[in-house]
Amino acid sequence: MTRDAAIARATEAFDSGAFLALLREAVAMPTESQAPGQEAALRAYLDAFIVPLVARLGFETPKIFPNPDGVHGPFLIAERREGADLDLPTVLIYGHGDTVRGYPEQWREGLGPWEIVVEGDRWYGRGTADNKGQHVLNLAALEQVIAAREGHLGFNVKLLIEMGEESGSPGLRPFCREQADSLRSDVLIASDGPRLNGERPTLFLGSRGAYNFELSLNLREGPHHSGNWGGLLRNPGTVLASAIASMVDARGSILVEALRPPPIPEGVRAALADIRVGEDPTAPKIDSDWGEPGLTPAERVFAWNTLEVLAFKTGDPDGPLNAVPPHAKATLQLRFVVGTDWQNLIRNVRAHLDAHGFPMIEVRPARAAEVFQATRLPVEDPWVEWALQSIEASSGKKPALLPNLGGSLPNDAFSEILGLPTLWVPHSYPACRQHGPDEHMLASGTREGLAIMAGLFWDLAEAGPDILRRRKARA
Template identity: 65%
Template sequence: MSRDQAIEHATHHFESGAFLENLNRRVRFRTESQESDRAATLLSYLTDEIAPEAEGLGFSTRIAENPAEGSGPFLLANRHEDDRLPTVLIYGHGDVVRGYDSQWRAPLTPWAVTVEGERWYGRGTADNKGQHSINLAALASVLAARGGKLGFNAKLLIEMGEETGSPGLDAICHQHKQELAADVLIASDGPRLAARRPTVFLGSRGSVNFKLSLNLRDGAHHSGNWGGLLRNPATVLANVLASLVDARGVIAVDGLRPPPIPDAVRRALADITVGGGPGDPAVDDNWGEPGLTPPERVFGWNSFEVLAFKAGNPENPVNAIPSSAFAHCQLRFVVGTDWENLEQHLRAHLDAHGFSLVDISVERGAPATRLNPDDPWVKWAIASLEQTTGKKTAVLPNLGGTLPNEVFADTLGLPTIWVPHSYPACSQHAPNEHLLGPVVREGLQIMAGLFWDLGENAPHASVTATPPEIAA
């Protein structure tokens, strides 16, 4: 029994083609949670595919109905070896975004894995069937190397609605809080910092979407007859946006800005490089908060984005002053941001600048989370990854995007360790989604080593773990 044997078993699982065979079978399930007629398929993925594998690993399993009506079910599974051992909660999601079948490059299809060189194409390969399949396979490798024991207790939560905003996930975790109690969350989703660099991230930025709208009158009026006499809502709204964020992307509303970046976060980001990969856009050096490095701007700070702006008829403009204008906006934010009072902050700012006619509609939001990079669980995970790969691990205090991590960090109160097995150019959510074969192979090795170490030298959570930070 040895760590090396677990990693060798995981490597053989890749090289034999067994992992690819399993993933291809899972990709064939059309688990598009955005489609209302996929309920049977969402359930079948759990009952016919994932539950049998979990049971083969020694888990007891059950299907839990979603408390959110019309949303996909959950798989809850438990494998208990000893009360004295640490317990890990492993999360994944089996649903995918729409296939967009006709938009895939021939001869690719979203519903089967096609291998071209290093790329494994198929819907869900990267998000998230490939990633949770890696973690389940790694558990099997540890069981094989440790004589049928993991050396820890394991719980599994697979949802089927992440791509529609994880409806019911928080409620299910509230309802089954004791059943899901653990010492740490270890999960995989999202991309690595770069394809060849193993990555750990510890939470995610929050996001809140809102709409600014200005409706001044009924109908448009001829710009020759009325130009200079009628207020143009597009001009007003453009000035509204310019008052919120300046010409280089700096947020101008104090209530939408974060607190200073903690020293531990700065240290973690000191050796991080953003971009530079295949298909990545060039980073604009003169954009965003001055005095911050590019990694600090995306992983340690807030960003204000205008997602869409409309007035009149952009496709076929006419010589008329429009009657209304609107802009869809988004704030991505880190822990410590007063995001829940966003509407009040905006209202006070707009009124103070003479824009009281502009309406604000907050549409949806999700909190930010971040585990302290100095937490013992983080140091443990980094040591494990670096022992397996011989590479320096990239540590991101939080993902730049948003995951339902607040459910695990807040509702369940867990330290959260995310080990992604994809990469930034994977075409996640787009046609031609894919995984990279070498990242799959390394991911299997990483997780086999990590799960082996969980049974050898895990931090004593009740003594050493620090509570995760949640955006208030």
């Protein structure tokens, strides 16, 4: 068998309807990790779907583990081992089988969350894009490469499926610490998030971090008549708005030095030189005068920090009184890249507010969940050039290289805790409506994704040992 034959097997799995049938089975299993009382359903996805699937791929008996936090969805680890040769690469494949809530009443007539409906190039159903369609695609491509190589891959595979990503991946980090030996690998190859656009294959190497925090000001008990007391009582809405304006200016540029990132590395800037964002027909029109001055739109979202006001409330917005409100509250979010001092965010914001005359405003983290840290595999890493060449050879298209995703993923569990180089090859696209009604994946992107992943897995066997040697020599 040849590389082309392996890719042909993968695309035939699409053309024959075999992959669609497999994905229908996965989507038909509701796995809403954000809804209460779903423990049995989340476990069933692993027991009834993933375990039989990986068994036919030659994985050893998979193990399902309870979540270390004792509350959220379980984890599955499976391994397909071909030998103890130290030069044989081991790849970790990751995915999450949980979804956001289905909300069937919100879907367009004729559509629903738990049944795939095909309309032209779109396959509708909850989890098609996020993330069942993506990790099932990777396993389906792996199966075809195994068959093409007559059962001998030329590398080892470990699989990690979690069932709580849509709830913030609770327990993932302690689980990776506990299972570090079982998950020890040479590289992570996974799929989540969207491509740059529906047409262009994409490789990203990490993700921006996200830290949500609250600003609040409680000045007195109850509202007071704005005619009798306006001009005499400090208005918390006005004060809080002024405090926010001291942190981020009217065009969205961050004014707090401690919240700004380090200079953009030249390798990152070069990788983003041919990246165009917002060109998808369904994308909102980019505000050209918004964001950090002197940066391209791609640099603003993939290489810089943004401070966003997610919510602001004072008084009763739906029924305003003619009164000075007693308190105000805002939730802000810092999306940040590697090198940002996010660990001291609260302390630094506190110092800024004090220095600008706002000691009365309280600042605190907005939620108890762990912060998604910023991660980025250096673009110069040998794995990156290999992956780009493989993707282009399989698709005939120059892939987009994003040093990190603009959004956030729990990639720090793999890059920081497990110490892995991380390669993410998404199979979704920006307008997939993930998390909302009418979620879907594109059939054309799915077929191309099967070809890309089959090519990657084939090439891993061919080039993996040499990449390991080159990385060892660079260390």
